[in-house]
Amino acid sequence: MTKAHALVVDDEPDILDLIKITLARMDLTARTAADIAEAKRLLSDQAFDLCLTDMQLPDGSGIELVAYINARYPETPVAMITAHGNMSSAVAAMKAGAFDFVAKPVNLQLLRRLVESALRLRESDLTPPEKTGSAQELLGQSRPMREIRRLITKIARNQAPVFITGESGTGKEVAARLIHGEGPRQAAPFVPVNCGAIPEDLVESELFGHKKGSFTGAVGDKPGLFQAAERGTLFLDEVADLPLPAQVKLLRAIQEKSVRAVGSQQEVPVDARIISASHRDLNTEVEQGRFRQDLFYRINVIELRMPALRERPEDIPVLAAHILERISRQTGRGPMRLSSAGLERLTSYRFPGNVRELENILERAAALCESDEIGVDELYLPQGSSSTTIAGSPAQTDVPLENYLDEIEKKAILQALEETRWNRTAAAKKLGMTLRSLRYRLSKLGLD
Ligand SMILES: Nc1ncnc2c1ncn2[C@@H]1O[C@H](COP(=O)(O)OP(=O)(O)OP(=O)(O)O)[C@@H](O)[C@H]1O
Ligand SMILES: [Mg+2]
Numbered sequence: 402m403t404k405a406h407a408l409v410v411d412d413e414p415d416i417l418d419l420i421k422i423t424l425a426r427m428d429l430t431a432r433t434a435a436d437i438a439e440a441k442r443l444l445s446d447q448a449f450d451l452c453l454t455d456m457q458l459p460d461g462s463g464i465e466l467v468a469y470i471n472a473r474y475p476e477t478p479v480a481m482i483t484a485h486g487n488m489s490s491a492v493a494a495m496k497a498g499a500f501d502f503v504a505k506p507v508n509l510q511l512l513r514r515l516v517e518s519a520l521r522l523r524e525s526d527l528t529p530p531e532k533t534g535s536a537q538e539l540l541g542q543s544r545p546m547r548e549i550r551r552l553i554t555k556i557a558r559n560q561a562p563v564f565i566t567g568e569s570g571t572g573k574e575v576a577a578r579l580i581h582g583e584g585p586r587q588a589a590p591f592v593p594v595n596c597g598a599i600p601e602d603l604v605e606s607e608l609f610g611h612k613k614g615s616f617t618g619a620v621g622d623k624p625g626l627f628q629a630a631e632r633g634t635l636f637l638d639e640v641a642d643l644p645l646p647a648q649v650k651l652l653r654a655i656q657e658k659s660v661r662a663v664g665s666q667q668e669v670p671v672d673a674r675i676i677s678a679s680h681r682d683l684n685t686e687v688e689q690g691r692f693r694q695d696l697f698y699r700i701n702v703i704e705l706r707m708p709a710l711r712e713r714p715e716d717i718p719v720l721a722a723h724i725l726e727r728i729s730r731q732t733g734r735g736p737m738r739l740s741s742a743g744l745e746r747l748t749s750y751r752f753p754g755n756v757r758e759l760e761n762i763l764e765r766a767a768a769l770c771e772s773d774e775i776g777v778d779e780l781y782l783p784q785g786s787s788s789t790t791i792a793g794s795p796a797q798t799d800v801p802l803e804n805y806l807d808e809i810e811k812k813a814i815l816q817a818l819e820e821t822r823w824n825r826t827a828a829a830k831k832l833g834m835t836l837r838s839l840r841y842r843l844s845k846l847g848l849d
Contacts, residue, residue, distance in 0.1 A: 615664025
């Protein structure tokens with residue numbers, strides 16, 4: 402590969418020198434500019450593989466330069482050099498399209514990694530998405546789905562923190578993996594963490610590591626998940642479940658790009674891209690004091706909203722066919738298909754559990770179905786569920802069918818009893834059953 406060219410923009414000669422030397426050791430040539438006007442001149446002169454710019458320049462803000470380069474030279478990644486602790490300018494720069502930031506005083510190890518990941522963006526080095534199979538992973542030709550795939554490819558080129566929202570089962574984790582897999586960190590690990598699954602008192606040690614003897618049970622030094630994601634991506638799933646004390650520490654780690662293991666005095670630099678996700682509305686969590694506003698602001702630089710399946714019903718046939726194909730492969734039985742009535746019923750269903758629920762429905766149907774065609778009956782979709790679910794309960798398709806039906810029955814009976822002030826005769830009438838039948842059901846469901 403040809404030698405890479407960098408443009409460094411800063412009005413402090415010392416910083417220019419330091420960065421120039423570091424880049425030269427990495428075998429890059431660097432040209433320097435002391436203000437925006439000069440930077441623009443150099444940009445029109447030659448192509449750069451990377452630009453590093455200071456925030457405050459004599460003739461304007463570095464953010465202006467970021468926006469300028471993004472509009473005119475979108476192939477050139479720009480990173481912002483920010484004053485220590487000035488997170489709002491780092492966030493503003495990334496929102497304007499900077500691919501990353503580095504804080505002053507410049508940590509050379511982090512600078513080298515930043516440069517390496519910028520250079521990996523050079524087209525020829527990245528495995529094209531078609532090769533990693535991403536096109537097949539997030540299926541659907543609906544407009545929202547095509548837009549999601551386009552955004553993922555764009556976001557993958559950048560290092561800014563991403564927050565993925567969306568209902569349960571909409572593909573948040575798949576999206577996070579794609580952002581990692583299509584970007585310059587693809588060769589390094591993708592480390593998923595379920596924030597809600599770690600016991601509260603272990604969160605810190607899991608994320609940042611611990612030193613031997615720092616607490617009972619710490620029998621040796623253990624690196625944290627941040628370190629495991631070095632040069633890769635740390636996926637903080639269900640981030641809203643992080644306890645508040647851990648949120649403080651996480652904020653610090655993201656701001657400083659370094660972590661301190663439990664029981665250690667030393668901060669070590671880490672280079673991990675943060676992608677987080679939650680099915681909860683973090684704005685509400687912030688309002689109610691359960692999530693720190695400053696952390697939310699920091700992790701939510703780019704927001705990706707995964708659409709619910711009911712917002713894109715036109716994708717259901719393709720998804721269903723794909724899932725059925727996988728089921729036949731896994732179970733070793735011949736090809737299966739949906740009857741046209743079955744497909745029609747599916748496309749009008751609300752899918753509170755989204756794609757995962759579709760998978761569960763089809764797996765259950767395939768198990769119950771004796772022929773190669775799945776009909777309406779085998780889908781076991783709640784009656785009249787196309788606009789609202791029965792008795793207001795979301796379909797729990799990951800529990801056995803029996804329990805599921807019992808739950809629905811129980812809700813309907815309780816509702817009728819409540820509405821009739823526990824007058825069984827009136828409730829039975831309301832439910833369209835005999836008193837005897839109601840009594841039988843009450844005892845079966847343990848309600849008597
Ligand atoms: N567009 C899609 N095309 C194909 N499969 C999909 C799509 N979206 C989701 N899936 C599949 O649906 C299932 C759920 O996806 P995933 O685990 O990413 O959802 P999630 O949003 O993280 O859900 P939760 O909030 O419950 O954790 C997975 O098996 C995934 O492969
Ligand atoms: Mg998930």
